[in-house]
Amino acid sequence: MNKKMNRICCLLIPVCILICGCVQESADLQTDTETQLSIAPNTDMTAMLSDNVGDINFDGAQYRVLTGIHSTYPVDTYSREESGDLLDDALFTRNMKIEERFNIDITETVLADIFQVNDKVANFVLADDNAYEMLMMIDRYALAAAMKGYLLGYNDLPYLDLDMPYWNQNTKKDFSIDGKLFFTYGDDNLVFFGSTTLLAFNKNMMDSYNLENPYQLVYDGKWTYDKYAEMNHAVTDDKNGDGVMNIEDQWGSVICANQFYANFWLQDGYKLIEKDENDLPYFNVPGNDDLISCMTRLAEDAKAGYWYDLHVQTDYRKKYNASHEYNAVMDIFADGKALFVTTSLVTVMDVRGMETNFGILPFPATDEKDPGYVYGSRTFGGFPYVVPVTADPQIAGAVMEAAACDSHNNVIPVLYDKVLKIKNTRDEDSERMLDMIRSNRITDLGEVYWWDNVERVYEETLRAGNTSIASKTESISRRVEQDLETAIGFFKDLSD
Numbered sequence: 208m209n210k211k212m213n214r215i216c217c218l219l220i221p222v223c224i225l226i227c228g229c230v231q232e233s234a235d236l237q238t239d240t241e242t243q244l245s246i247a248p249n250t251d252m253t254a255m256l257s258d259n260v261g262d263i264n265f266d267g268a269q270y271r272v273l274t275g276i277h278s279t280y281p282v283d284t285y286s287r288e289e290s291g292d293l294l295d296d297a298l299f300t301r302n303m304k305i306e307e308r309f310n311i312d313i314t315e316t317v318l319a320d321i322f323q324v325n326d327k328v329a330n331f332v333l334a335d336d337n338a339y340e341m342l343m344m345i346d347r348y349a350l351a352a353a354m355k356g357y358l359l360g361y362n363d364l365p366y367l368d369l370d371m372p373y374w375n376q377n378t379k380k381d382f383s384i385d386g387k388l389f390f391t392y393g394d395d396n397l398v399f400f401g402s403t404t405l406l407a408f409n410k411n412m413m414d415s416y417n418l419e420n421p422y423q424l425v426y427d428g429k430w431t432y433d434k435y436a437e438m439n440h441a442v443t444d445d446k447n448g449d450g451v452m453n454i455e456d457q458w459g460s461v462i463c464a465n466q467f468y469a470n471f472w473l474q475d476g477y478k479l480i481e482k483d484e485n486d487l488p489y490f491n492v493p494g495n496d497d498l499i500s501c502m503t504r505l506a507e508d509a510k511a512g513y514w515y516d517l518h519v520q521t522d523y524r525k526k527y528n529a530s531h532e533y534n535a536v537m538d539i540f541a542d543g544k545a546l547f548v549t550t551s552l553v554t555v556m557d558v559r560g561m562e563t564n565f566g567i568l569p570f571p572a573t574d575e576k577d578p579g580y581v582y583g584s585r586t587f588g589g590f591p592y593v594v595p596v597t598a599d600p601q602i603a604g605a606v607m608e609a610a611a612c613d614s615h616n617n618v619i620p621v622l623y624d625k626v627l628k629i630k631n632t633r634d635e636d637s638e639r640m641l642d643m644i645r646s647n648r649i650t651d652l653g654e655v656y657w658w659d660n661v662e663r664v665y666e667e668t669l670r671a672g673n674t675s676i677a678s679k680t681e682s683i684s685r686r687v688e689q690d691l692e693t694a695i696g697f698f699k700d701l702s703d
Contacts, residue, residue, distance in 0.1 A: 256373060258612040260366045260605050263309055268599075270311045270606055273328075274343035274590075275321030278531040279557050281397040282343055282590065284618075286315035297621040301613045305606060313606075321345060321590060325352070328595060332357045337597045341607065343398070343590045346390070346655045352593070353389040354697050359594045361388045364604035373615035375399070381650050384698040385486055390591035393611030394619050401553025402589040404466050405644055406568040412546050416441055421568055422636040425643075428576035432471060432504070435547075435571045439513040442546045452512055454523045454539070460514035460547040461539045463532050464670045465587075467516075467549045469654060469662060470570035472501045473585045479653025479661050480691075487695055488652055490661075490687045492680045501573060502669060502676045510672025515545065519670050537561070552644075556625055567637045569644055584644040587654055656694070660686055 274282045287298040302313050316339075318324060325348045331338040344352065352358050361367055369379050373394045382391050392399040408421060418438050424430040439459025446456045460467075472478075477498040481491040492498055509516070517523060517532045529535035533554050540548035541561045555567070569582035576582075594603045623645070653661040660683065668679050 254372070255616050256371065256612055258366075258371070258608050259368060260608050263601075263605055265309050265311050265602050265605075268311050268602055270313045270341070270602060271339045272313070272315040272341045272343070273318070273324055273339045274315065275318035275324050277321045277590070278533050278553075280401055280553055280590070282321065283315060283317045284395070284397055285313055286317065293621045294618070294625060297618045301610065301618055304613060305609050308609065309602070309605060311602065311606070322348075324348075328352055328357050329355075332595055332597055335597060337599075339595060340598045340603050342593050342595060344593055346589060346591055347658050349390055349591055349593050350656045350694070354694070357595060358389055359596055359598070359600055359603070360701070361390060364594060364600050364607065366601075366604040366608045368608065371612070373611040375648070377648060378650055381482075381652065382655065383486055384482075384488060384694060385701075387698050387701050390593050392589075392591060393607065394615040395607070395610040395613075396590075396592060397614075397618070397622060398553075398590045399586065400619065400622060401551060401556070403552050403584050403586045403644055403648055404470055404570075405550060405552070405555075405584060405640075406460075406570055407540065407548050407550055407555065407565045408568060409540070409543065409546055410564045410566050412442060412543065413438075416546075422566070422640070425568065425582065425640065426578065428578050428580040430568070430571045430582065431575055432571050432573050436508060436513070438546060439508075443513050452515075453520065454515070454526055454544070457543075458513070458515040458545040460549065461536050461545040462514050462516050462549040463536055464516055464518040464666045465663075466533070466551060467514075468502075468505055468666055468669050469587075469651065470549075470585045471505060471573075472498055473649045473651060474570050474572045474583055475501055475574075477501065478651040479665070480651060480657060482652075488656075488691050490684060490691065491653075492676075493684055499676045499680070502665060503674050506669045506672050506674045506676070509669055510674075514547075515539070516670050518666075540565075556622075566634065567640045567644075569640065581643055581647050583647040583649045586648040586650055657687065657690055660690055 272285045274285075276282060281294075284298050285302055287295045287302070289296050289299045305311070306313055318327070321343065322345065324342055324344050328342055328344070329352070330336075349358065353360070361369065368374075369388075369391065370376075375392045378399075379388065379391045382388055394400075413421070416438075418441060419434065421430065421434075421438075424434055441459075442457060443452075443459045444457040445452055452458070469479075475497070477495065478491055480488050482488050508514075515523075517535060523535060523539060527535050527538045529538050533551065534557065536548050537550060537554055537557075539545065540550075541563045543563065569584050572582065592607065594600065594607075623641075651662070664679065664683055665676075668676065673679070
């Protein structure tokens, strides 16, 4: 079928997001309906919206997107073909509508590794080559490219209305420095949607060990780190009795460090890099006793050995051949090796055939909260869309605004439904947890902009079981302050 006929068919066949899958009933986890979480419907998340771009004729211009592969993240959303898959079809329809609306031709180049985009942007910008209108880049490298003068700021793009609900308001606020912004996330960026981290738990193991219902703990505001730790301790078991804890045994949690540690201090409301009243970043760890205490506790439990960390233990590789650690943790979890697994929405979407009966939770907080408290969820910055200085800002701004709006209306509902309809996961409690997680996503500039010199340092410290957090902080403070000073100077020098 040619492209024109595909376009006609897509206009005639609406995307159906309510197709029911085969869903098994959840394990015997009963919750008190009188105290269940009641998240008020967020009309910003569900309402059909319209952009204010209008219909502009770009006379058949090309709209070229450059991206690259990383694990199973959906980086190729501008080149999907109609396939019968709900998400593919929704993306194909969105792209086709944008092409016809603006009279443009969308093409997307997907490199073998998203890290390769960094070299590409330097090459074509320095050559003054108008090669692409939009790039997907790793966030911290996007900041570096911006500071080298390779990118247009979002403030410089016409038609963008970043106050609209299809642009994430938290990241818009979090990513700016001195009121300037080089990227944020719209609903067209499915990597951001998928990179939200969460805990999945084995319902049958929870029941067989007669542990407290974690859903109820969330509803009651009693989902604390102490409760989580108790559960980890209860199920950790040297199954073969050889005195060595390894992949043959049972663990409290199976984790990837970069999907795990940051969730706990973010849940407590602490970021490694905070911003002041002038929208300028500062290092938030020195002298922050509560944050240091949170990290110390994590290091102590890492040393005690209650979770299997794929960044520390390696014997899993003899048994599991997953293409990426993010998939390997789910394979280990699926084999009943742990009560909890740290994962993300995009990985959960890839486990449709998993037999293990599991549920979804936010990460716990240190202290108890009021009943009905909405727990947050850490979302690592990921891969934003950015615009090179060689691109035409008119076409870039128009397409980005239209794509974010249409994705809000027609793509995100499909993606969200796809997450909810996974075998053994679709119960009312899991749906409420996903609503909560989606409604309160948290990011940290210590990861988004300065991961190499900030968050990575703490992750390595914690997974090694090193409790000397204050001394580690002192050792990196000067470097971090220099990074911040350089960035602040750059943003302040930009014209308003």
